Amino acid sequence: MKKFDKERVLLAVAGPVIALVSAILLTSVVLVASGKNPFEPYVLMLQQASFSDVQVLIINQASMYYLAALAVAIGFRMNLFNIGVDGQYRLAAMMTAVVGAHVALPSFLQIPFLMLVAMLTGAFWAGIAGVLKTTRGVSEVVSTIMLNAIATSLIGYLTLSNVWGVQVGNNMTTGIMKKSGWFPGINLGADVGEIYGLVFFAILAGILYWLVLNRTRFGFDLRATGASETAAAASGVDAKKMVRTAMLISGAVAGLSGLPLLLGDAHTYSLSFPTGLGFTGITIALLGRNNPVGIAFAALLIAFLDKASPALDYATPVAYEKEIATIMQGLIVFAVVISYEAVRQWGLRRQQKRVGAELAAEANNNSHKKEVAA
Amino acid sequence: MKILYGMQKPDEGTITVEGEQVAFGSPADAIARGIGMVHQHFMLADNLTVLENVVLGSEKLYGIGGGARKKIKEISDRYGLGVRPDVLVESLGVADRQRVEILKVLFRGARTLILDEPTAVLVPQEVDALFENLRELKSEGLSVIFISHKLGEVLSVADDITVIRRGTTVGTAVPSQTTPRQLAELMVGSELPTPETAESTVTDEAVIEVNGLTVHAVGGPSLGELAEPSAGGLLTEATAETAGEVKRVLDDVTFTIHAGEVMGIAGVEGNGQTELIDALIGLKHADSGSISFLGEDITAWPTRKRREQGVGYIPEDRHRHGLLLEAPLWENRVLGHVTERPNAKGFWLDLKAAQEDTRRIVEEYDVRTPGIDVTAASLSGGNQQKLIVGREMSHKPKFLIAAHPTRGVDVGAQAQIWDQIREARREGLAVLLISADLDELIGLSDTLRVIYNGKLVADADPAAITPEELGSAMTGAASGHLEHVEESTEDATDAAPEDEA
Numbered sequence: 001m002k003k004f005d006k007e008r009v010l011l012a013v014a015g016p017v018i019a020l021v022s023a024i025l026l027t028s029v030v031l032v033a034s035g036k037n038p039f040e041p042y043v044l045m046l047q048q049a050s051f052s053d054v055q056v057l058i059i060n061q062a063s064m065y066y067l068a069a070l071a072v073a074i075g076f077r078m079n080l081f082n083i084g085v086d087g088q089y090r091l092a093a094m095m096t097a098v099v100g101a102h103v104a105l106p107s108f109l110q111i112p113f114l115m116l117v118a119m120l121t122g123a124f125w126a127g128i129a130g131v132l133k134t135t136r137g138v139s140e141v142v143s144t145i146m147l148n149a150i151a152t153s154l155i156g157y158l159t160l161s162n163v164w165g166v167q168v169g170n171n172m173t174t175g176i177m178k179k180s181g182w183f184p185g186i187n188l189g190a191d192v193g194e195i196y197g198l199v200f201f202a203i204l205a206g207i208l209y210w211l212v213l214n215r216t217r218f219g220f221d222l223r224a225t226g227a228s229e230t231a232a233a234a235s236g237v238d239a240k241k242m243v244r245t246a247m248l249i250s251g252a253v254a255g256l257s258g259l260p261l262l263l264g265d266a267h268t269y270s271l272s273f274p275t276g277l278g279f280t281g282i283t284i285a286l287l288g289r290n291n292p293v294g295i296a297f298a299a300l301l302i303a304f305l306d307k308a309s310p311a312l313d314y315a316t317p318v319a320y321e322k323e324i325a326t327i328m329q330g331l332i333v334f335a336v337v338i339s340y341e342a343v344r345q346w347g348l349r350r351q352q353k354r355v356g357a358e359l360a361a362e363a364n365n366n367s368h369k370k371e372v373a374a
Numbered sequence: 375m376k377i378l379y380g381m382q383k384p385d386e387g388t389i390t391v392e393g394e395q396v397a398f399g400s401p402a403d404a405i406a407r408g409i410g411m412v413h414q415h416f417m418l419a420d421n422l423t424v425l426e427n428v429v430l431g432s433e434k435l436y437g438i439g440g441g442a443r444k445k446i447k448e449i450s451d452r453y454g455l456g457v458r459p460d461v462l463v464e465s466l467g468v469a470d471r472q473r474v475e476i477l478k479v480l481f482r483g484a485r486t487l488i489l490d491e492p493t494a495v496l497v498p499q500e501v502d503a504l505f506e507n508l509r510e511l512k513s514e515g516l517s518v519i520f521i522s523h524k525l526g527e528v529l530s531v532a533d534d535i536t537v538i539r540r541g542t543t544v545g546t547a548v549p550s551q552t553t554p555r556q557l558a559e560l561m562v563g564s565e566l567p568t569p570e571t572a573e574s575t576v577t578d579e580a581v582i583e584v585n586g587l588t589v590h591a592v593g594g595p596s597l598g599e600l601a602e603p604s605a606g607g608l609l610t611e612a613t614a615e616t617a618g619e620v621k622r623v624l625d626d627v628t629f630t631i632h633a634g635e636v637m638g639i640a641g642v643e644g645n646g647q648t649e650l651i652d653a654l655i656g657l658k659h660a661d662s663g664s665i666s667f668l669g670e671d672i673t674a675w676p677t678r679k680r681r682e683q684g685v686g687y688i689p690e691d692r693h694r695h696g697l698l699l700e701a702p703l704w705e706n707r708v709l710g711h712v713t714e715r716p717n718a719k720g721f722w723l724d725l726k727a728a729q730e731d732t733r734r735i736v737e738e739y740d741v742r743t744p745g746i747d748v749t750a751a752s753l754s755g756g757n758q759q760k761l762i763v764g765r766e767m768s769h770k771p772k773f774l775i776a777a778h779p780t781r782g783v784d785v786g787a788q789a790q791i792w793d794q795i796r797e798a799r800r801e802g803l804a805v806l807l808i809s810a811d812l813d814e815l816i817g818l819s820d821t822l823r824v825i826y827n828g829k830l831v832a833d834a835d836p837a838a839i840t841p842e843e844l845g846s847a848m849t850g851a852a853s854g855h856l857e858h859v860e861e862s863t864e865d866a867t868d869a870a871p872e873d874e875a
Contacts, residue, residue: 008747215723220705220712227698233657234687234695235710236678348700348751355752358744 015343019335027328041320048308056193062303063202067257068281070209073290074250078226084144085254086278087151092121092255093262094155097269098164100177110180122255123248130247134240173270183263196264206292286336379411380404410484412475420464428478449480453510469500486517505531525557525845575634576820581804582631582773587663589624589649623649625828633802638819642848646828647808651777655687656680686771690778696762699751704732706750739764756787763791777808
């Protein structure tokens with residue numbers, strides 16, 4: 001950590017840069033193929049990003065993406081693919097909204113209490129997949145996808161008006177949460193908007209993530225299990241327990257990822273609550289290489305694409321489809337996976353060669369010593 | 375062997391096939407040249423039929439239907455392999471599978487067969503049948519390269535023997551003019567290592583006591599309750615027979631290792647060594663029997679607790695069990711000892727101390743590396759091993775499981791690792807040494823045991839044993855002969871210290 005190895009920084013940056021550049025180029029190819037200007041949409045989107053209200057939207061959105069991506073990254077660090085972040089997040093947001101609408105504690109208790117509800121719900125939903133994996137050998141990829149679908153139906157049922165739902169116009173909501181559970185934000189004026197207070201909580205979560213993974217025994221065991229399950233087992237890690245624990249933590253963080261919006265703005269869970277956050281989180285975790293700082297940049301980038309693209313539809317004189325941003329996100333996923341693997345292998349080989357070269361000189365000096373010994 | 379089959383490229387030297395110099399980039403090139411390999415671990419898909427397995431990957435040769443079936447029958451009849459093309463591979467026994475492997479190779483038009491330890495998994499009658507097949511192949515003009523540890527088998531089946539030791543050809547022999555003893559000497563090397571170990575440091579403080587340890591093969595129904603592990607060999611054999619499919623990978627293993635004692639275990643690979651190691655380190659739990667460590671029963675202890683209490687572990691496969699290949703060296707130094715000083719202070723890792731200590735290990739154990747931030751994968755095998763040895767020794771283990779501690783390690787590093795084990799032993803370390811290198815076993819051990827088929831079938835004094843005797847015990851040949859080994863060594867035990875002193 002102390003001495004910054006230039007090589008390592010280069011390798012760490014090379015992957016994302018190559019991925020982004022190729023994703024942009026490929027998007028331009030798509031634009032050209034559909035007979036559009038291949039560069040103007042980028043300019044338009046960048047212009048959008050210079051408006052403060054869009055910036056607020058981006059930051060707010062990024063905070064939710066960030067938490068969802070952390071949840072995914074915790075799984076990734078130990079070779080678990082938690083595709084169920086989306087289901088965990090939605091279920092947790094709904095449960096929190098319901099509890100928040102019925103329980104009224106003073107604010108300093110209500111907010112931690114709601115966060116706990118969100119974490120427990122997310123952890124519970126992810127824990128099902130963890131238990132299935134360790135007891136029955138069910139792949140967490142399959143079970144979490146299925147749990148996503150089950151979560152959708154469960155939420156649909158629980159928000160019926162004869163269960164916990166409250167109908168507002170055409171929208172099914174869970175009723176307005178008690179005021180003490182609203183998390184205050186930073187108000188930047190009526191035409192700019194409000195930054196969710198929980199944005200700072202997301203930053204805190206990132207620091208905690210880094211601290212636990214890199215500075216604690218538990219984090220080491222988790223990373224070791226991800227790097228080599230056999231070596232971790234031989235080093236004394238109980239693999240099954242580790243799978244369950246990682247799933248629970250991942251689920252708990254996933255559960256939190258809806259709160260910036262829920263406690264900061266929406267104050268109710270409704271049909272219009274965003275879905276797909278968990279899947280975007282996978283993209284972001286990949287792009288950010290499971291690194292808390294990398295994920296932050298990735299979350300901002302994807303949030304930027306999300307929030308700057310709608311303006312494309314209304315651009316003058318030529319309008320562009322805002323789906324260009326979606327195409328770009330998809331291409332980023334492809335490019336990221338390919339370029340990271342290529343850079344990783346290239347880096348390993350390069351290091352092997354370098355170490356070999358550095359030792360060759362030494363070996364030459366020692367070679368006749370060795371011969372005498374043999 | 376891997377080079378010959380095109381799986382690895384040679385750094386130097388040439389291969390000549392039928393007078394023509396060749397270079398193989400992949401197994402496909404080797405197959406095209408008529409070289410086929412039967413691997414020690416079969417490469418068959420259980421859920422496909424014999425026909426499908428044989429055709430897989432070479433569909434173009436005879437199609438996948440009738441043509442292929444006819445060809446398989448033809449080969450099978452010609453060499454007396456007795457292969458039925460339409461049965462599922464999962465229903466075949468080991469010997470039949472091996473014949474399918476041979477047929478697969480012949481189907482691809484091989485003129486030279488490489489058999490890697492083909493008899494390791496066979497019972498004696500099956501071995502005879504295999505040799506019958508091989509003679510058949512030979513008489514049809516094919517060449518066979520037969521790789522084996524088992525001296526007797528090599529002598530009975532080969533026309534020409536080449537002995538390889540540590541990567542170089544050390545000699546050739548003609549079976550008709552060679553005794554197993556001469557061959558063993560070639561294999562081990564004329565100069566047996568200096569028995570520095572002779573000054574015995576064995577104390578009478580038992581460090582590890584293993585009693586009636588039995589482990590069943592994974593997947594097989596556990597009949598542990600039925601069989602009485604403490605009963606004599608006769609009963610165990612009887613129950614094993616009635617049990618049918620259940621394989622005891624470790625069968626009633628009992629031994630004690632004292633402080634300052636190195637116990638060597640000799641045996642052909644796959645006779646239960648891996649399971650013994652796993653049971654001792656806690657990766658596998660005993661189906662019956664007990665393990666105690668410094669008088670405490672640790673049979674139910676998890677791996678971490680065992681390691682914390684002073685069980686050191688040099689794994690047989692360092693890539694799978696000993697290292698995180700893509701992690702830097704200092705993280706590898708933490709691996710396995712994450713809860714101990716200097717790596718951790720309570721709940722937190724102590725990065726500084728861990729890195730500092732890694733530098734010390736690199737220095738003291740002569741790990742050749744440009745720094746402690748490079749990944750473990752970028753070190754050579756010998757240096758990786760030195761790091762592991764250094765790591766394990768740094769925690770002052772009381773009991774060390776050393777599985778092939780010098781496998782794939784160059785001569786210099788090998789001597790160094792031996793010295794470290796000897797030194798620790800002088801300070802009262804108990805060592806279980808498992809090795810395929812007879813040199814190493816005889817040179818380092820205070821006592822020797824031979825494992826065969828999951829049982830400890832013989833014990834010996836390394837000062838008196840000959841590799842030949844050890845070899846015959848390793849193949850499980852004639853149990854009567856083993857008693858002779860035991861008797862002769864027991865006599866020798868008294869005499870040995872005087873001899874050496």
